Amino acid sequence: MPATAVTPPEAAAARPISKALYVGPFVHSVSLQDLDICATGAIGVDENGIIAFVERDVQNSDAAAAQLLGAKGGDWPGARVVRIRHAAGFFFPGFIDTHIHASQYPNAGLFGTSTLLDWLTTYTFPAESSLSSLPLAHRVYSRCVARTLSHGTTTAAYYATIHVPATALLARLCLAAGQRAFVGRVCMDAPAPRCPDWYRDADSAAALAATHDAIAAVQALDAGRGLVAPILTPRFAPACERDTLAALGQLLQRSPGLLAQTHVAENAGEIAWVKELFPEAAHYVDVYGRAGLLGPRTVLAHAVHVSAEERAELARTGTKVAHCPASNTALGSGAAGVRRLLDAGVTVGLGTDVSAGASVSVLEAVRHAVWASRHRAIMDAEEVASGASGASKESSGKQNGHTETDSSSCCNGNGNADPDRAKLTHAEALYLATRGGAAVLSLADKVGGFAVGMEWDAQMVGLNALASSPTTTEGEMGGVGDTGDLDIPVDVFGTESLADCVAKWVYGGDERNTLAVWVRGRAVRVRQGVVV
C-alpha cells in the first residue's frame, strides 16, 4: 500500500504533558447568542488534556494560582501554571475549520473573476493534480498545516486530492504538528467532461479501492490516538458516478464513527448541472439522500441555494452544513441564508474553503460570516421592498430549474419578514467557529468550549494594550507620538471592556494575536517570547 512510503509520525500528538492551570480571562460561547466572558478565570487541565475544573473568581497572580492548586490537593500543587500576562488577553477555544482544501493552499488568492465551474478547471484541478508528487505535497501540506495552526485552528476537516500517498502524508503531518484533523482522499470518478481525464479516479472500482486504502492508511497512522481520522470525501455530485455515491453511502452507513464530507448547492450553474445529471432526485440534497450519504456524520459545504424543503431534509436527517462565506463571496456564489438554516434546526459550522476562500484564517471566516450576513440582510430588504414572498420565490425558483432566488432568510413562509434577522452578530459567528464547528464534526462533547470533561483545545489571545498616558503634557506632544509595537494588531486604549476587546479582535485581529495554541492539552504552537 502506498502509505507505507510515509515514515511514522514523530508526533507532537504523542508528547507527554503534565497537569496545568490556565489563569486569566477566558471567553467562550455558551449558546449561539451568548459569549461567556470571564475576567477572573482559572482552568485546570489534567495530564490527558481534559478540563478538570473551571473556576471563575481567581486573581491573575502566581500567589492566587498556588493557593488554588493547594486547595485542589492531590498532585495539583505541582501543576504547571500558564498565566495571561497581556493587559488585553484571554483564552479562547481553538478554531474549528469544517471545510478546507489543503491541496489548494498554493492557489490562495488566485481566482480572478471566475465562478465555481470555470474556477475548478482553470485553477483547481491543475493544482490538485500536481500533488501526485510527494515532495511537492510535502511542501504544500506542511506549510498549510503550520499556517492553520498558527491561526489557531486546532481542528480541520481537510480535503486532500485523489492521491492516496499524498493523503496519508497530510495525515502524518497533522499528527506530527499535533493538529486534530479529518483527512479525506477526494473521490471523483465521473468521465470527462464531469472530471478531467488527467485528474480523476479511473473508474468506480478504482475509486472505492483508493478510498479504502486511504482510510486504512490514515487509521494506521493515528494508531488509536483519536487525533487524526479519515473522512469519506466524494468531491461533489457532478464528479461522481451514481453507483460510486451509493457505494460510499453504504460504507458510511456500515462504519460507525466514520464521517463524510462533500459540497452542495454552491452556485446556480452547478445546481442546474446536478438537476440534469440526476433527474430522479427531488433536489440537490436528495441526490445525496438517495445515495445514503445524509445523516449526522455528513458535512455538506456551502448550501447557499437550498429550498425550504432541502433545509427540512437536512434538519430531519441531522446532516451538517459547513458555511464558507469567504469562498461564497469571492466566487460570487451568493450569501447563504445561515439564519434560515439555523431556524430550520440545521447544525452549522464555519469553513475557510481554501483556496476559493483566500485565507486559512478562521477568524477571517468569522468576519466574512458577519459581512455576508449583512449582504443577505440587504438582499432580504430589497426583496421585502419589492413585495416578493419567500414561498412564491421558492416555487418560481424551482420551476426555473434552480433555487437561487430562495436564499433569502427573511421570508420564511409566515409573512413576518424581518430582513435584520439575517444579520449574524460577531458572537454568533464565533459560536459557529467553535461550538458549531465541533457539532458539525461530531465533536460537540469534546471541543469548542470550556467545561469540565472537555479537552483543552485552546488559544491564548493577546491584543496590543497601549500604555496609558493620562498625564501627557503639551511638551510630550512634540514628537510623533506612540509608534511602538506596530507589529501587533488591535490597539487597545484602555477604556474598552473585555467584550469590546473580543469585538476588536474579531474585526482587527490576525494570527499575531494568537500567542499560543493547545490541542488536547499540548502546546502545539507558541509565539516567540510567550511563556506557556
Next chain:
Amino acid sequence: MPATAVTPPEAAAARPISKALYVGPFVHSVSLQDLDICATGAIGVDENGIIAFVERDVQNSDAAAAQLLGAKGGDWPGARVVRIRHAAGFFFPGFIDTHIHASQYPNAGLFGTSTLLDWLTTYTFPAESSLSSLPLAHRVYSRCVARTLSHGTTTAAYYATIHVPATALLARLCLAAGQRAFVGRVCMDAPAPRCPDWYRDADSAAALAATHDAIAAVQALDAGRGLVAPILTPRFAPACERDTLAALGQLLQRSPGLLAQTHVAENAGEIAWVKELFPEAAHYVDVYGRAGLLGPRTVLAHAVHVSAEERAELARTGTKVAHCPASNTALGSGAAGVRRLLDAGVTVGLGTDVSAGASVSVLEAVRHAVWASRHRAIMDAEEVASGASGASKESSGKQNGHTETDSSSCCNGNGNADPDRAKLTHAEALYLATRGGAAVLSLADKVGGFAVGMEWDAQMVGLNALASSPTTTEGEMGGVGDTGDLDIPVDVFGTESLADCVAKWVYGGDERNTLAVWVRGRAVRVRQGVVV
C-alpha cells in the same frame, strides 16, 4: 488661536534627501483595467522626490545599478541605490485613503449590528466628543497616523472632530510622520436631534469661525511644504444648517485649491431624513449642489444609493466619490454600484472609512471593493432573474422616498443587463486605491503611479518566498516540514508569475508585507532589517 498650543513640527516632511535609484520589479496601474507589471525596473528619484526617469530593462544587481547611474551622468553616480532583495517583491505606489475618520480610530471593530444613524449616536459622537482633550487626541491621532503609514497609506483625507486644537494637532502629527494628508475639522451646527447638544458647533457663526481657524492653523503648520492641507468638512447634510452649507460652498468657490469632503446617500434612513430636511432639493446630491458644494474639488463618501440622475450630476460637476466598501458592508448600508459610477464618468477612489470600516488598511479596502462588487453582481443577477428593469426600479425607488433599489449596476437603462459587469477585478480595485484616489484628491499629476515628473510616494512590498525544495527526499519528509517564517504572510511557492504574486498580495497580504514606505522621496516607514 488654540492652534498655537501645538509646537511646530520637527517634521519628517522637512528631512533632506539625496538622489536615489530604486531597482527591482515595479507594479502600478496605467488604466482602470491594466496593471503595468515590470520585472526589471529601475526608477530614478531626484533630491526633490520627483521621478526623473523610469527604466524597464535593468538587472536587479549593484553592478547594473552602477552602470545605469554612470550612464545618467551628472551627480547620478552618487545616488543611493535601493534594491528589492526579496525573491517575491516589488515597488508599488503608496495607497491613498480618500476617507478616514482618524478621530474614530479607537472604535475600530465596535459597531455591533447598528446601522448608520444609531451607530452615530451610540458609538461615534461620544468617541469624537472625547477628543476635546488634547492629550487623548495626541494618543489617538499619533497611533492612527503611525498605523496608516505602516499599512502603506502615503496620502489620507482625514476627518478630525469639531475641535480646532485637536484638528491642528492631527495635521502636525502627519507632518511629523511625513504623511501627505488633508485634515478637516468637522462642521456640524444643526441643533438636536440632528446633532447632540453636547457635541456640535454652537451656531452657524461659530461653525464658520472654527472652520476658518482650523484652515489657518493647518496652513500655518504646513508652511508652504504642500504636504498637509486643510479640507472643508461639513459632516453631512442632516448635521448642518442650510445657511452653513451655503457659506461653506461660497468659501469653497472663492478658495482655489481648497478641497471639501462630506457624505452622501449612505443608507435608506439617512436618505429619507435628508428628503424631509431639504424638501426643496431634487435629490440628495442636489442638497450639496444648491449649497455650491459640488465640483471637482469635492469628495463625497459612499454614494451607495444614487439615482442615474444623481450620477449624471456628479459627472457633470466633476464631483468625486470615495467608495468605502468595508464600511458599507459592516453597517449594512449596501453594495455601491461602482461600475455604474465609473460608467457614468464619475471619478472614484477608495476609503477605509475607519471606524465604520474596521481596518486602517487600504489593502483591506481593496479586497472589500472586490467582495462588495461580487455581492453587487449577485443582487444584479437576482434583479435580472426577477425581471426588474433598472429604469422602473429607479422610479419606484424614488416614489418610496428612498433610492436603495437603484443601486444595481446591471440595468443601466439600455436593456443590456450583464450582472457580471458589476464585478471589479483586483487590478481595478488597486487602480481605485492609487490613481483613482489621487484623482479624487486632485493629485492625479503628482502621485498614484510611476512616471517621470510624478512624486515618489511608494511602498516596497515583499512576500514570503519559500525555499524551493525540488530534491526533497522521503527521508526529509520525516519532520513537520517547513514551518519557518510564519510571521510574514503570503507564501510564494515559486511557480507563481509576478502577476500571481500581486493577486496573492491583494487577497492575503497585510502591513507586514509593506517593507518600506516613501512620501515624496523620503523614507517615512522602514521595517526592521530592511535596507533602504
